[in-house]
Amino acid sequence: MTSLNTRLADLAAMPPTQLRSAWRDTFKSPAPDIGPDLLRRGIANRLQERVHGSLTGATKREIERLRKRVERTGKAGYAHAISLKTGTRLVRSWNGKSYHVLVCDNGFEFEGRHYASLSHIAREITGAHWSGPRFFGLKKRSEYKPRVPANA
Missing domain, CATH: 1.10.720 (Transcription Termination Factor Rho, Rna-binding Domain; Chain A, Domain 1)
Known part of the structure; x- marks a missing residue:
């Protein structure tokens, strides 16, 4: 051969x-x-x-998702998108209490309830608006693009 x-x-x-x-x-x-x-x-x-070997099924699905987004909007999204595997447990201490979040196929589980985003969970924990990925330490502040006001 x-x-x-x-x-x-x-x-x-x-x-x-x-x-x-x-x-x-x-x-x-x-x-x-x-x-x-x-x-x-x-x-x-x-x-x-x-x-x-070929690409994993998850990678093929992500490519397809990005392809559709580019077709629809002309943009693929953020280059540093977070990818968490199902079953991953995120742990965050806040005001002396430890919080655990389980990554699911279609979102997150926190205290027996299902959430679509980490930001919703961060708000539940803190009572204030937080970026979920930032709150759970998945992104640093420097990775965010500053928002420019519409009238600027």
């Missing part, structure tokens, strides 16, 4: 007709009507996935 590096190097030298044949062999479907560079990249990606 040829090594991955050899197969990737071979792709660089292939003419378009040979790339289309390699695409059929790799994907078991006719090559799309795209240029040779994209054919090479697609084939190379699939070959690397077979050796090194």
Whole structure:
């Protein structure tokens, strides 16, 4: 069996007709009507996935979510989005009391109740508006962009 590096190097030298044949062999479907560079990249990606594995389901879902947001708004959102795994427990001490929050698939659990955001929980604990990620130590103040008043 040829090594991955050899197969990737071979792709660089292939003419378009040979790339289309390699695409059929790799994907078991006719090559799309795209240029040779994209054919090479697609084939190379699939070959690397077979050796090194593919993206996780969560990563694929996040990419799809961002793709839809870009389609809708033209922006992908913050570059430093927080990603917490289900089952993670966040702990915060406040005024001498320890508070525990459980990360769930679709939000957070705090004192037996479900919340959609950490900010709602931070308000419940403190009685004041807080950024939930900041309150629980997931972001520093410097990571926030200052708000500019609309009339400025």
